[in-house]
Amino acid sequence: MIRVSVIIPVYNAAPFLHSCVQSLLNQTEKSLEFIFVNDGSTDESLSILESYTDPRIILLNQTNAGVSAARNAGLAVARGTYVGFVDADDFVETTMFQHLADLAVQHQAEIVVSRFSKSIDGQTVVYDLPFRVHETYDKKAIAAEVIPYMLQFDRLNSVAVKLFDRSLLVRHAIQFPVGQALGEDGLFSLLAFDRCERAVFTDYVGYHYREVPGSATRNIVNKNYYQAALDVYRFDHSQLLTSCKWSTELDERKRYRLYAQALALLSVYARPATGFTLGQRYRAFKSVATDKNLQQTVRNSSWRQLGNESWFKRFVLLCIYIKCLPALWLAFTYSNLRNKVS
Helix, strand or coil: CCCEEEEEEECCCHHHHHHHHHHHHCCCCCCEEEEEEEECCCCCHHHHHHCCCCCCEEEEEECCCCHHHHHHHHHHHCCCCEEEECCCCCEECCCHHHHHHHHHHHHCCCEEEEEEEEEECCEEEEECCCCCECCCEEHHHHHHHHHHHHHHCCCCCCHHHEEEEHHHHHHCCCCCCCCCCCCHHHHHHHHHHHHCCEEEEEEEEEEEEEECCCHHHHHHHHCCHHHHHHHHHHCCHHHCCCCCCCCHHHHHHHHHHHHHHHHHHHHHHCCCCCCCCHHHHHHHHHHHHCCHHHHHHHHCHHHHHHHHHCHHHHHHHHHHHHCCHHHHHHHHHHHHHHHHHC
């Protein structure tokens, strides 16, 4: 019997694919299967995958349909008691899946969550989550703490830092939303937690993200992340969630999420990016800063008070409130230069 199925969608990941595959093949957990889904790669990814003869590897090929469709294809053939996900340009610790599966058994948990690190420009940062570790969260605790956190923050979105009981996913027909270019992880994870009876968090750092230098700025300018943030903001989560009663507090958490994501994007748009002119970045900057949903959020007095955290946030909120774009642009330009120097 297979204990863990690991699903890896692959699209033009050749530069990092060998490293990813090796981190999986070296796992201390022996009862594994690795389901690689080649999503119409046009580089050497397919030939790299075909060069491996390990019997634990299952290779699926499909025309390019996106990461959600690729993961769903992997779920359709998965046989493990638990399911994990890895992105093809990342890597995991050799003890990752044994550690998470052992915790799942110990706590009879349907979801186990690991800490993770991210490497950017040669620097590695370990990210924490504000949850008690090695303590079982029952359905009541998930509804009171985990679901509200997910509605407000992005850090718990990724499926790659989690191990799921496959029976939970099958029982509730939980799949990734096909056709949704961004935010598919968050919706999948939110659904899974909402239906989950028991979950556990660990301080173990098992997953390692890679980020190519400069890629964050290029990706954010290329992709409409703000539209994705708006889609999440407008989504009627009250119809989706079953574990907790909708409240004004949850609405406020969603408003804060939009506000925080907008500020993060404004900071990136104000940063020089190879291949994009100042005019292109300023137009993207303006479209976010003047969005009516953001304006409404900032004009709410309780949300303006969030700016009391720092002079910078107070100033940014004021600039958005009065629609003073030149001052807002200069503020983020200054912030980026200051952070780069420090």
